[in-house]
Amino acid sequence: MSIPSKIEHWGIVIDNTTPKVGLVDHILKTKGTTPFESLKGLKGALFSPMEIVRLLEEEERHDNRIVTLNTKQSLKSMSSGERKKALLSHILKNNPDFIILDNPFDNLDSQSQEQLAGRLKIISKKTPLILLITRKADRQVFITNYYTLKQGTLQPLDNATKNNLGHTTNDYALPPPLKPTNYKEAVLIEFKNVTVSYDNRTILNNINWTIRPREFWQLKGKNGSGKSTLLSMITGENNKGYGQLLWLFGQQKGSGETIWDIKEKLGYFTPSMIDSFSGHHTVEHMLISGLYDTIGLYIYPPETEIQLAKEWLQVLDLLDFKTSYFHDLSMGQQRLIMTARAMIKHPLVLLLDEATSGLDDKSSALLVALVNKIAAESKTTIIFVSHRHERGLQPQFIFDLQMTDNGSVGKKIIP
Numbered sequence: 350m351s352i353p354s355k356i357e358h359w360g361i362v363i364d365n366t367t368p369k370v371g372l373v374d375h376i377l378k379t380k381g382t383t384p385f386e387s388l389k390g391l392k393g394a395l396f397s398p399m400e401i402v403r404l405l406e407e408e409e410r411h412d413n414r415i416v417t418l419n420t421k422q423s424l425k426s427m428s429s430g431e432r433k434k435a436l437l438s439h440i441l442k443n444n445p446d447f448i449i450l451d452n453p454f455d456n457l458d459s460q461s462q463e464q465l466a467g468r469l470k471i472i473s474k475k476t477p478l479i480l481l482i483t484r485k486a487d488r489q490v491f492i493t494n495y496y497t498l499k500q501g502t503l504q505p506l507d508n509a510t511k512n513n514l515g516h517t518t519n520d521y522a523l524p525p526p527l528k529p530t531n532y533k534e535a536v537l538i539e540f541k542n543v544t545v546s547y548d549n550r551t552i553l554n555n556i557n558w559t560i561r562p563r564e565f566w567q568l569k570g571k572n573g574s575g576k577s578t579l580l581s582m583i584t585g586e587n588n589k590g591y592g593q594l595l596w597l598f599g600q601q602k603g604s605g606e607t608i609w610d611i612k613e614k615l616g617y618f619t620p621s622m623i624d625s626f627s628g629h630h631t632v633e634h635m636l637i638s639g640l641y642d643t644i645g646l647y648i649y650p651p652e653t654e655i656q657l658a659k660e661w662l663q664v665l666d667l668l669d670f671k672t673s674y675f676h677d678l679s680m681g682q683q684r685l686i687m688t689a690r691a692m693i694k695h696p697l698v699l700l701l702d703e704a705t706s707g708l709d710d711k712s713s714a715l716l717v718a719l720v721n722k723i724a725a726e727s728k729t730t731i732i733f734v735s736h737r738h739e740r741g742l743q744p745q746f747i748f749d750l751q752m753t754d755n756g757s758v759g760k761k762i763i764p
């Protein structure tokens with residue numbers, strides 16, 4: 350197909366209530382009509398988290414390595430930033446006529462965001478791009494036409510929507526735990542000179558990190574710096590901690606603790622937990638399931654737990670959705686519920702891994718407000734992982750993974 354001489358690009362500002370699959374279908378169906386007249390007859394490619402989930406499933410279920418065919422590393426073992434780079438390179442190899450990019454900057458550290466912005470600018474000279482974005486900061490200079498979806502049709506973005514960054518919180522107190530903790534030690538987690546390597550490549554170099562009760566940490570670091578690796582050593586999912594000086598809740602790693610001993614003390618949320626969850630559970634039951642360390646509830650809960658869920662829903666301002674199905678909520682609402690689900694038992698440590706990725710500004714602000722509230726009103730230690738400078742987040746400490754040729758070193762920063 351021939352590409353028109355004047356290349357047009359579109360930015361579509363979406364929020365977490367926008368049905369993205371429907372939007373992409375809409376764009377593909379309406380190419381050739383306003384505002385996509387110039388795409389008539391052209392063949393597009395999709396760059397999106399949904400596409401990465403699909404490729405991961407291809408790899409997992411059918412051993413079909415589409416994107417990483419010529420590399421040693423599987424998509425699964427790549428960091429999220431590396432996955433995005435691999436997908437974009439794969440798409441470009443196929444020379445699409447236009448590309449729809451769903452929140453391409455999400456999950457990228459600031460340097461990778463700049464690199465991607467530079468790459469897109471170059472691509473934009475030859476290929477029409479349609480950018481779906483949820484964050485104002487992700488607008489690109491080469492895009493002059495911004496749209497938003499209203500009642501199923503795309504309309505030029507008005508100033509009111511452009512500046513809609515408001516958020517609300519309410520004054521309900523955080524519900525207390527059903528069972529108070531009896532943890533008495535001064536330290537919760539301790540890494541002493543911990544080093545992790547994969548395939549002779551050092552990822553984490555001599556990490557020293559002491560985490561105490563009631564602390565509020567942000568874990569930062571560029572893509573591939575080892576944040577997920579470090580977290581997986583805390584959750585017990587990574588066996589690289591064995592034989593190292595790593596203590597979890599007073600016990601040295603590998604000294605007989607079970608994964609359930611650890612899970613009991615942790616509350617954990619990362620958005621991929623929702624991607625892979627397809628059950629039909631009510632919002633109330635999703636919340637209560639955090640008390641059982643399951644995702645979704647498989648028993649009838651006692652009255653005390655139903656009451657507790659109600660109090661949490663009041664805090665979240667979602668009481669009206671108590672009996673709705675979890676999967677019918679917007680993405681922003683789902684993230685609030687999953688954060689509260691991870692917190693409902695008042696774990697010793699609440700781990701939130703990229704909890705705001707893909708959220709629009711308003712939903713991110715609500716989630717950040719909830720996390721700050723948890724920090725202020727509970728005894729739980731928080732570890733919040735995010736690439737973005739999260740506006741309004743109030744951590745006491747930052748653990749910064751700084752990449753070197755010999756793996757990342759960790760630095761404690763007081764913001």
Ligand SMILES: Nc1ncnc2c1ncn2[C@@H]1O[C@H](COP(=O)(O)OP(=O)(O)OP(=O)(O)O)[C@@H](O)[C@H]1O
Nearest residue numbers: 426427428429430547552572573574575576577578
């Ligand atoms: N099982 C594995 N085999 C080989 N390499 C791995 C494996 N797991 C992680 N890595 C590599 O270790 C490095 C750190 O990955 P990790 O996912 O911990 O980074 P990250 O800081 O969480 O990145 P991102 O912000 O992009 O998610 C990456 O280069 C990744 O490719």
